[in-house]
Amino acid sequence: MLKNRLLLLAGIVFFLISCQAPKTVWNIQDYGAKGDSLTLNTAFIQTAIDECSEAGGGTVLIRDGIYVSGTVLLKDNVTLKVDEGAQLIGSDNPGDYQTIDPFTDAVGQQRGKCLIGALNAKNIAISGKGIIDGRGELFKREALAKCMRKLKLDESRLNEFVNNRPFLLRFVKSSRVTLTDISLRQPAAWTCHFFQCNDILVDGITIYSHAHKNNDGIDLDSSKDAVIKNCTIDSGDDAICFKTTSPVATQNVQVSNCRLKSDWGTIKFGTESMGDFRDISITNCYIHETRGGGIKILSVDGANIDNIKMDSIQMEKVDMPIFIRLGERLRTYRDAPKQEVGSINNVTISNVVATTWDLEESRVSPPSGIFMTGTKNHPLGAVKLENIQIYLPGRGTKEQAKVIVPEDEEKYPEFSFFGVLPSYGIMGRHMETLRISNLVIQTEAKDERLPVVMLNVQNQQVVEAKINGEQYQIQ
Incomplete structure (x- = not known):
């Protein structure tokens, strides 16, 4: 009898405890x-x-x-x-x-x-x-x-x-x-x-x-203190995009160990760019089969872009691997006042190996490796390229080497809208400081365009560049 009472008492106590336990699901x-x-x-x-x-x-x-x-x-x-x-x-x-x-x-x-x-x-x-x-x-x-x-x-x-x-x-x-x-x-x-x-x-x-x-895949818009890691993204538009559709900055962001594919751009700053972008790092990412640019850094609505670091990026089958553009579109959003023209400064891109699409598959054919441009009145600030290897199909013509690239300061900032560039390797225009260390550009076939075109680049510091297997001094 006592045993049964004890069991009953224990059951009542268990029931009461269960009733008081907080719900979690x-x-x-x-x-x-x-x-x-x-x-x-x-x-x-x-x-x-x-x-x-x-x-x-x-x-x-x-x-x-x-x-x-x-x-x-x-x-x-x-x-x-x-x-x-x-x-x-x-x-x-x-x-x-x-x-x-x-x-x-x-x-x-x-x-x-x-x-x-x-x-x-x-x-x-x-x-x-x-x-x-x-x-x-x-x-x-x-x-x-x-x-x-x-x-x-x-x-x-x-x-x-x-x-x-x-x-x-x-x-x-x-x-x-x-x-x-x-x-x-x-x-x-x-x-x-x-x-x-x-x-x-x-x-x-x-x-x-x-x-x-x-x-788009992931859009960080006027947001801060973010970590994005170990993600796989296959998107019709930008895969990871930093935006500012308000004057509030996007800042303090770390992206790492992501596998990215896109039909427009894989890692992109802008085009909505009213507020600043600063203190952003992207490391150990694999970009593949991208119909737009691999890395796009764009300030066209007033953003000041500062302290951007990208390291250990592998690209296979992309259009232009690196595109940096400071423009003067100055579009506004959310009834915010129009901003002054922004800036791009202290950008470091290092340890990149990139292969572009073949001629038949490129949005701009023949493709180029890197295009960096400010405007006549607003040059890019300091850009550093370290340990960059880019492999291209080549086959550009002598006529294409004579192309005059439009300024288009106020237009939508897309590399393909500029058309074929006069350089297959790098074109830099309206820049204050460009530092290049251990750059390798290799074409599969002969390209009659220039390997490098620099226009209004004030301070160039080149440690080592190799173009199609030969040492090259960028001037």
Whole structure:
């Protein structure tokens, strides 16, 4: 009898302790969500997020199924976990997406919608080995028009929905943001946008983004104190892009051990560049099969770019490996006042091995290795190139060696818009200080263009350069 009473008492005590234990996991299935790829689960997921945050935080769990949703907003202290085998996919109804902090981007399109967002949140995360898929192909004009007819939506809004396509993830004015392991796929616009955020960690995520136009991978916009590492990105537009669509700087960023592929540019500063870029390092990255430039450093809207270090970068099959441009476009965003022309200074690029595309596959044919240019009134500052090896197809002509490259100070800063350069190796123009050490340029076939063209470069310091196997003095 005593033994039974003790067992009963122990059971009661265990029950009471269990009831008092804090809840740590909010399973969206408990709120009515269905992973049947048909049910719209926005409200169920948002309720789980809200209750999780109100209780002090924890994990909102998505598991076992394919869950359709419109915009959900993360709240303080919430981790959204998508388990392996589970998918969160975007709704095909454009009316299911919210706009947060709207703005107009560099190509004049309205932005602000997203599948998963956060505004003024802190200590938030997305994790798990599952998939978040924006189904961006549904936002192409014909597919979207068909869907709107099916849903009996006002078809006069078609252009509005086409021009304001949802990002996949969008974090605005938030802090302590973490993304780990998750697979991000096929947004209708940018994949992952951080605006005026700080204390960011992106580790081990995978991005595949080719469903529509403007399919950037990761955009750090007026954000600071960020680490991006161990990521694999295959994007239709820029893979990792530093932006400033406000006068607030993007600064103190470390990128390392990433594998990057793009149809436009893999590592890019700009083109939206109102605020400064400073104290940014990129190391041990592999760039491959890129239809645009490998490294693009662009200040055209007033940004002062300073203390940029890139080291140990391997490139295979890229167009122009290195493009640096200081321009005078001076576009404004978010009703901010127009900035003065900016600057580019203290840029060091070291230990780079790059191979360009063949002639038939190059956007500019024949390609060149490096193009660096300021403007007549605003030269580039100090640029240092150390241990750079670039392999090119060659086959440029004597006529191409006579090309006069336009200034185009106020135009969109894209290397391909300048056309074929008179140099196959390096062209530098309007620069204050250029330091080159151990530069190797090799062409597969003879190139009748000049190996090096320097125009209005005030201070050149060359330790060693080798062009097609011969020592070369840059003058």
